[in-house]
Amino acid sequence: MKIDGNAVRPGMVIKHQDKLWRATKIQHTQPGKGGAYAQVELKGIRDGTKLNERFRSSEKVERAILQQVEYQFLFTQNDSFVFMHSENFEQLELTSDLVAEDQKPFLTEGINVIIETYEEKPIGIQLPDTIVLEVAEADAVVKGQTATSSYKPAILENNLKISVPPHIEAGTRIVVNTTDKSYVERAKD
Numbered sequence: 612m613k614i615d616g617n618a619v620r621p622g623m624v625i626k627h628q629d630k631l632w633r634a635t636k637i638q639h640t641q642p643g644k645g646g647a648y649a650q651v652e653l654k655g656i657r658d659g660t661k662l663n664e665r666f667r668s669s670e671k672v673e674r675a676i677l678q679q680v681e682y683q684f685l686f687t688q689n690d691s692f693v694f695m696h697s698e699n700f701e702q703l704e705l706t707s708d709l710v711a712e713d714q715k716p717f718l719t720e721g722i723n724v725i726i727e728t729y730e731e732k733p734i735g736i737q738l739p740d741t742i743v744l745e746v747a748e749a750d751a752v753v754k755g756q757t758a759t760s761s762y763k764p765a766i767l768e769n770n771l772k773i774s775v776p777p778h779i780e781a782g783t784r785i786v787v788n789t790t791d792k793s794y795v796e797r798a799k800d
Contacts, residue, residue, distance in 0.1 A: 612674045616666025617649045624656065624729070626673040627664065631656040631729060656734050677727045679737070684722045692718060694726060709735055716769045717742055717789050738789040743798045744768055745784050752777045762794070 619625060623634045632653035641647040646667055653662045666672055682694035682703060692710055694703045703726065710718070717738050718724075725737040749765040762774035767787070775794045779785060784798035 612676060613671040614674050615668055616670035616672050617647070617668040619649060619651050619666060619672060624675040624677055624734070625653070626675050627653065631675055631734065632662065675729055677729055677734070679725045679727055681723055682726050684718050684720065684724060686720065694724070697723070703733070705733055705736070709733055711735070714738055716771045719769060740789060741786050741795055742789055743784055743800070744787055746775065746779055746781050749775060749779055749781050
């Protein structure tokens with residue numbers, strides 16, 4: 612499907628130079644002279660290479676049509692990840708190169724993810740926007756520190772290090788943004 616060059620958005624998969632690319636960053640620029648364009652940072656789906664490309668609004672870009680199916684993460688086996696289809700219970704094994712390094716810590720048993728396929732071949736996964744995790748370790752609160760909006764380091768159950776507000780203690784369940792690994796709020800469960 613062809614789209615305008617300025618319609619590319621972060622996370623979108625496009626076909627460019629006979630390869631599949633995922634747009635990671637986009638900056639729209641309107642110079643004083645000449646037409647507006649979008650400066651797009653692309654990451655290769657298969658090999659992970661990066662490419663910076665300019666797309667003018669008059670250019671057409673081929674958007675890849677992906678099939679998205681919900682799967683449940685089961686376990687890690689050797690150098691691969693095993694998922695189960697939510698409806699027909701078929702198992703699918705993905706090699707570790709199809710799962711991004713920053714996604715791996717969030718793969719906990721039972722989490723639901725979206726597996727994206729292109730022409731019947733898996734190309735990657737999409738995590739939920741947020742996930743609930745338990746704080747394993749958190750520094751003690753320094754007296755008077757709560758007066759300012761400061762954060763303290765904490766280690767979560769999946770060994771991920773993030774910054775949390777001073778009132779969060781070890782054993783507290785919190786909501787974490789999977790995109791930028793930031794604290795969202797205390798879990799409501």
